Amino acid sequence: MRGPTGGQVSDSSRQQAMSDFLRPQAPLANVVGFGHGVKWSDGRPTGEEAVLVFVTQKVPESMLPERDVIPRQMDDGTPTDVIAVGHVSAQRQPRQQPRRASEQDTQYRSDGSVAEQLSQLSRPLLEELREMGTLEPQLLRRRLRPAPAGISVGNVRVTAGTLGSVVYDFLPGATTDPPGPGLGVPGKFYILSNNHVLADSNRAQLGSPIVQPGVFDGGQDPADRIATLDRFITIQFAPQIPPAQHNNVVDAALGKVEFEDATRQQYFSGAPRAWRRRANVAVGDLVKKTGRTTNISFGRIIAVDATIDVNYGTAGTARFKDQILTTNISAGGDSGSLVTSLDNVAVGLLFAGSSVVTVANHIENVRALLRVEIAEQLA
Known part of the structure; x- marks a missing residue:
């Protein structure tokens, strides 16, 4: 399922997405972000590059005002694809144990849609894990x-x-x-x-x-x-x-x-043996993480340059740019986990997610802004 290597939303498409999907005045209903990825059809990736538009839930076009309908393609001809990601929030451990999944949460996994495919991709990918037991x-x-x-x-x-x-x-x-x-x-x-x-x-x-x-x-x-x-x-x-x-x-x-x-x-x-430059992180890459709540888990990258709004509870909502989105590999309490390739090259720093996706910072950005070394060698 490897998509375009690296890749990002073109400048013209990004400007259009910001002004049309996340406009300051009256943003589109349910839209929480966008990013570069591949288009999906019948619940499967086609490999065709697309601008992914992230929404909390899908609503039939017939039930939306015309102003809230996402266009089939951007002005530069790049196709769009709408992905239901649920409610994205920062993932430190909640003060109370998380509630049981509601019917609305469950439908992201069970409706035969893109989200179901993404959920299945986040299941363990290495057979040798079975030797580790429960x-x-x-x-x-x-x-x-x-x-x-x-x-x-x-x-x-x-x-x-x-x-x-x-x-x-x-x-x-x-x-x-x-x-x-x-x-x-x-x-x-x-x-x-x-x-x-x-x-x-x-x-x-x-x-x-x-x-x-x-x-x-x-x-x-x-x-x-x-x-x-x-x-x-x-x-x-x-x-x-x-x-x-x-x-x-x-x-x-x-x-x-x-x-x-x-x-x-x-x-x-x-130990992480290197870190990966942002330009070498690609849609479709397999990744893993070890975290406090869900132990070790595996998934795939579905976007490499996402802009997305994240709920921080009483602190407010923060919009993040240039983020990695993966299939769901985390839960509350996993915030801070290092996301790596399967051969332990650092890729990202996990900080947010939903029942469908996980969000991570590019490790190159973390390293540069904090001015620290993540490993002794470069990828």
């Missing part, structure tokens, strides 16, 4: 030192998310732009996760404690403190800032950690 639901919610990637973590102000990886500052002697591996020994080490996991969606103070496991999983400060909040990329939220003015590309933060307290090893998978 994974314990609590396996990644316990205290571990050194803490591996994929395990429960969080600021003391939040419930719980996932530790994505151990990273370190760009080193002196780097020559690439952004700087690549340099010379010498790293002076500081950090745990990498989401802003909404380590910094409480901009609200936590620098230096505030981070515990492992997260508070929801029994972590307490100071007994379980593993790190302190060092820095984060601020998220712009609506209604404080209109979505059309948002420049969000990552939901990412760092906690300073002692070298002996955490490890780059991903639970089940080993």
Whole structure:
């Protein structure tokens, strides 16, 4: 099911999509984003490049006002395809256990549509996983030192998310732009996760404690403190800032950690061996992640440059650009998981999703904005 290698919405199509689908005044009904992918027919990918329009749910054209009907193609001739993605939200552990799926949630999986196909693609793809036996639901919610990637973590102000990886500052002697591996020994080490996991969606103070496991999983400060909040990329939220003015590309933060307290090893998978440049991430690529809630899971990339609105609860709604969308590989509490290729090359940082899709930042953007190294070598 590999689609176009790399690829992105053309500038003209992007401008049209922003003005027509996500216009500041009266956006189209149910539309939450768009991106580049392949067109689907009868529930299967055709391989034909298309602008994917993401909606919370599909509604028959006959029931929509004419102004809310998505055109069959963009002005430059690129076809469109409407994909029901449900309600996309940031995925730290809810304060209450998630409700049972409603009939509306279930229909995304059972109506023979694109969503059903996407859901099936997110099932485990490697036969050797069967040798691992049944994974314990609590396996990644316990205290571990050194803490591996994929395990429960969080600021003391939040419930719980996932530790994505151990990273370190760009080193002196780097020559690439952004700087690549340099010379010498790293002076500081950090745990990498989401802003909404380590910094409480901009609200936590620098230096505030981070515990492992997260508070929801029994972590307490100071007994379980593993790190302190060092820095984060601020998220712009609506209604404080209109979505059309948002420049969000990552939901990412760092906690300073002692070298002996955490490890780059991903639970089940080993350490990331490289990171992948954005231009080399392609529709159809197989990916995996290890996360606090759903353990290890596998899926496919369905869009590589998505613009999508994400619900952060009381913090507001944030519009993110240049995002990776995959089939559903996550649930609440998996936020912060490192998304990799099947051979452990870092691809993205998971931060949001729904019952149908998962959303991740390009790891190249995370690396450049936080100015950290994710691995010793480049992909």
